[in-house]
Amino acid sequence: MKLEYPWLLLLFIPYAAVLYYAWTLHAPSIRVPGLAPFRRAAGNHRRVNWRKLIPFVLFALGGVSMIVALAQPREGIEEIRSKADGIDIMIAIDLSPSMDAIDAPPNMTDTQLISLLQRGTLKNRVDTAKEEIARFIKERPNDRIGLIAFASLPYVICPPTLDHAFLLANLERLSVGQIGDGTGIASPIASAVKRLKDSDAKSRILVLFTDGSNTVNGQISPRDAGKLADTFETTIYTVGIGSRSARIPVQSLLGGVVIQTYSDEFDEQLLRDLAGMTGGRYYRAADAKGMAQAMSEINKLEKTSVEQPVVVNWRELYPYFCWFGLGAILLGFCLRQTVCLRQP
Numbered sequence: 464m465k466l467e468y469p470w471l472l473l474l475f476i477p478y479a480a481v482l483y484y485a486w487t488l489h490a491p492s493i494r495v496p497g498l499a500p501f502r503r504a505a506g507n508h509r510r511v512n513w514r515k516l517i518p519f520v521l522f523a524l525g526g527v528s529m530i531v532a533l534a535q536p537r538e539g540i541e542e543i544r545s546k547a548d549g550i551d552i553m554i555a556i557d558l559s560p561s562m563d564a565i566d567a568p569p570n571m572t573d574t575q576l577i578s579l580l581q582r583g584t585l586k587n588r589v590d591t592a593k594e595e596i597a598r599f600i601k602e603r604p605n606d607r608i609g610l611i612a613f614a615s616l617p618y619v620i621c622p623p624t625l626d627h628a629f630l631l632a633n634l635e636r637l638s639v640g641q642i643g644d645g646t647g648i649a650s651p652i653a654s655a656v657k658r659l660k661d662s663d664a665k666s667r668i669l670v671l672f673t674d675g676s677n678t679v680n681g682q683i684s685p686r687d688a689g690k691l692a693d694t695f696e697t698t699i700y701t702v703g704i705g706s707r708s709a710r711i712p713v714q715s716l717l718g719g720v721v722i723q724t725y726s727d728e729f730d731e732q733l734l735r736d737l738a739g740m741t742g743g744r745y746y747r748a749a750d751a752k753g754m755a756q757a758m759s760e761i762n763k764l765e766k767t768s769v770e771q772p773v774v775v776n777w778r779e780l781y782p783y784f785c786w787f788g789l790g791a792i793l794l795g796f797c798l799r800q801t802v803c804l805r806q807p
Contacts, residue, residue, distance in 0.1 A: 534781075609621050
């Protein structure tokens with residue numbers, strides 16, 4: 464327990480003086496002849512005056528609780544800093560229109576595919592990737608992880624962070640077609656390297672998810688971006704999403720859904736080269752099962768020790784002291800006016 468204003472405990476000094484004065488103060492009374500002097504002379508000891516003591520103790524406890532409440536006691540759950548194992552990771556996910564395709568088994572009919580889509584059993588490429596990325600993030604609580612979405616241009620959704628709740632919330636909001644129609648692979652690599660190059664972690668990782676080939680002619684080519692990553696010691700793991708015979712749902716003029724065959728232009732060699740030149744690996748994820756397997760293997764990356772800040776969650780305790788103090792004072796008052804009432 465910690466006191467926010469411990470100096471307020473100095474109020475105990477004047478409060479002790481007030482209690483001493485209240486205890487020694489004699490209540491108004493009428494003196495009448497009695498047998499008490501003779502009993503004292505005979506050696507009898509004075510009895511404890513419970514009618515005076517019990518309300519006095521309750522009032523004293525109530526005042527003590529109120530002073531402690533003013534000092535604002537609180538209880539912390541976590542330490543200020545902690546040490547854990549982790550690495551810095553950037554995740555880049557493709558949001559080009561082709562990520563809306565569905566990698567269903569070849570023998571599945573269009574009717575079955577539409578039914579599974581409506582029930583949520585079957586998902587498109589981007590939703591499958593988001594699901595596996597979310598699982599990957601949850602399994603690495605000690606890693607600083609960032610997120611980049613890209614299509615024609617890259618967009619940094621979140622820099623490397625330990626606030627994974629914020630990261631997952633932004634991941635969930637991503638959808639196909641938000642940032643263009645093309646697929647620029649060089650720009651997200653360069654953007655990730657920029658975010659990671661000043662990191663103090665010994666290992667810097669980029670995991671790139673895409674289902675197509677580079678269709679954007681930027682200032683640098685994808686392989687030049689790969690060399691840049693290698694220069695700044697950033698390892699690239701590439702995940703090629705999709706099968707050769709995918710299908711994509713399209714809205715018909717009548718308001719229904721029509722399934723069309725989608726032909727991939729998959730540049731597998733480029734993804735292999737990007738991973739190879741930085742010491743990483745290329746993974747092929749033809750469907751949801753392949754995606755899960757690829758993420759499971761990437762999850763076995765090496766780890767290094769880093770120091771990370773941990774937010775302290777405080778629980779305020781002063782309300783409990785306030786209620787106890789008020790209860791003690793109220794009980795003392797009630798007893799003083801009833802069973803502990805002193806007759807003059």
